[in-house]
Amino acid sequence: MTFDYKLKLENASQLVIVSKNKPFLVGKEMSDIEILENGTIIINNDGIIHDIGSSKEMEEKYNGKTFENIIDCNGRAVLPGFVDGHTHPVFSGDRVHEFAMKLAGATYLEVQKAGGGITFTVNHTRNSTEQELYDLLIPRLDRMLKSGTTLIEAKSGYGLETETEMKMLKVLHNAAKKHPVEIVSTYLGGHSIPKGSTAHEATQDIINKQLPELKRLKDAGEISPSNIDVFLEKGFFEYEDTKKILEAGKQLGLELNFHGDELSYMKSGELAGELGARAISHLEKVSEEGMKTMAATPTFAVLLPTTAYILRLECPPARRMIELGVPVALGSDFNPNAHCLSMPFVMNLACVLMKMNMNEALVAATINAAASINKSSTHGSLEVGKFADFVILNSSKWEHIIYELVDPPISHVVKKGSLVFSNKDC
Ligand SMILES: N=CN[C@@H](CCC(=O)O)C(=O)O
Numbered sequence: 001m002t003f004d005y006k007l008k009l010e011n012a013s014q015l016v017i018v019s020k021n022k023p024f025l026v027g028k029e030m031s032d033i034e035i036l037e038n039g040t041i042i043i044n045n046d047g048i049i050h051d052i053g054s055s056k057e058m059e060e061k062y063n064g065k066t067f068e069n070i071i072d073c074n075g076r077a078v079l080p081g082f083v084d085g086h087t088h089p090v091f092s093g094d095r096v097h098e099f100a101m102k103l104a105g106a107t108y109l110e111v112q113k114a115g116g117g118i119t120f121t122v123n124h125t126r127n128s129t130e131q132e133l134y135d136l137l138i139p140r141l142d143r144m145l146k147s148g149t150t151l152i153e154a155k156s157g158y159g160l161e162t163e164t165e166m167k168m169l170k171v172l173h174n175a176a177k178k179h180p181v182e183i184v185s186t187y188l189g190g191h192s193i194p195k196g197s198t199a200h201e202a203t204q205d206i207i208n209k210q211l212p213e214l215k216r217l218k219d220a221g222e223i224s225p226s227n228i229d230v231f232l233e234k235g236f237f238e239y240e241d242t243k244k245i246l247e248a249g250k251q252l253g254l255e256l257n258f259h260g261d262e263l264s265y266m267k268s269g270e271l272a273g274e275l276g277a278r279a280i281s282h283l284e285k286v287s288e289e290g291m292k293t294m295a296a297t298p299t300f301a302v303l304l305p306t307t308a309y310i311l312r313l314e315c316p317p318a319r320r321m322i323e324l325g326v327p328v329a330l331g332s333d334f335n336p337n338a339h340c341l342s343m344p345f346v347m348n349l350a351c352v353l354m355k356m357n358m359n360e361a362l363v364a365a366t367i368n369a370a371a372s373i374n375k376s377s378t379h380g381s382l383e384v385g386k387f388a389d390f391v392i393l394n395s396s397k398w399e400h401i402i403y404e405l406v407d408p409p410i411s412h413v414v415k416k417g418s419l420v421f422s423n424k425d426c
């Protein structure tokens with residue numbers, strides 16, 4: 001049987017549109033989101049938003065039409081699916097013992113120097129097969145989906161040599177074909193200096209071995225990275241090496257989306273301005289000059305409040321960034337150090353720890369996070385022509401997604417017009 005339309009979400013208490021006709025929001029605009037009270041959305045058979053309007057108007061306009069599925073959203077708020085702007089979801093090995101060390105006072109760098117941290121995960125990931133990594137990734141994506149995430153940025157970075165880095169990118173490429181969570185992948189061969197190498201040798205390996213293989217596999221359709229990332233940090237990749245790696249990636253058509261100014265001030269914003277980077281993550285130690293350059297470029301600040309929370313670090317200056325007009329996005333930073341798969345929790349942390357208001361946090365976790373990975377023409381807001389990715393909340397006020405800590409009442413998640421999660425309890 002064929003239907004005129006794939007889905008109708010009817011009588012929603014609130015349709016949280018977020019914004020209209022804007023690729024991203026900055027400054028005061030971030031506090032001013034658009035909401036339609038008592039609305040209905042129509043989704044076409046390609047899983048694209050076809051129409052949005054008041055329930056009364058839609059009832060009359062679509063009278064007599066057939067729908068494959070109808071969800072009654074009376075008493076519920078409908079939000080865009082969340083976009084997680086920064087994740088490291090492909091890894092093996094459990095670092096719960098490091099959590100105990102950190103609770104006992106060890107710093108991130110102390111854990112790393114003791115052979116833990118990224119080095120620990122690299123050893124385990126190198127020893128895992130592609131299938132094992134795939135099997136570990138899928139349930140993590142399932143958990144993200146249940147928390148309302150429908151699109152993620154996802155990095156390699158636990159190989160630090162060609163074979164494992166490409167293995168991780170293949171895992172992401174293949175998972176993206178099967179799983180409802182959409183994936184934009186990022187090559188992060190410059191995540192740490194491999195044991196036994198210098199920073200110079202590691203940089204040369206990336207430029208002369210890893211990137212040529214990445215190009216070959218991408219051209220062959222076996223991997224699909226859109227971005228290149230480097231951990232710009234003291235004792236990891238410093239300014240000049242980071243610049244060389246990012247420039248080499250840019251020549252291959254990759255977007256620059258890197259880790260910077262996390263534990264020390266490394267002139268990240270300045271480098272982003274020089275190279276035209278799309279995004280920098282972390283930025284706990286960013287300078288005033290760096291933020292001004294990011295506002296002008298513009299370069300997205302992908303803020304990761306889980307890092308400050310887990311490592312008891314100072315937070316990035318989110319308020320100042322917003323004041324200066326830096327486009328701010330959010331990410332979970334899901335990795336074995338910050339084991340968080342939930343964007344509602346990230347938004348809550350952004351409000352409480354970084355002093356963002358709830359509207360700003362939602363913008364940062366939807367339209368701005370989508371724009372940080374060049375996806376805001378299709379994702380991140382409820383607009384005609386965009387993918388029908390929704391979070392339906394069993395609450396008439398959308399703010400409960402942030403306010404209700406730990407397990408906000410998400411009743412359904414919809415991806416491209418298909419129901420991909422429903423919660424029997426709400
Ligand atoms: N800071 C660098 N990279 C990750 C942590 C990776 C790890 O500890 O495994 C981050 O973004 O927090």
Ligand SMILES: [Zn+2]
Nearest residue numbers: 086088259333
């Ligand atoms: Zn990271």
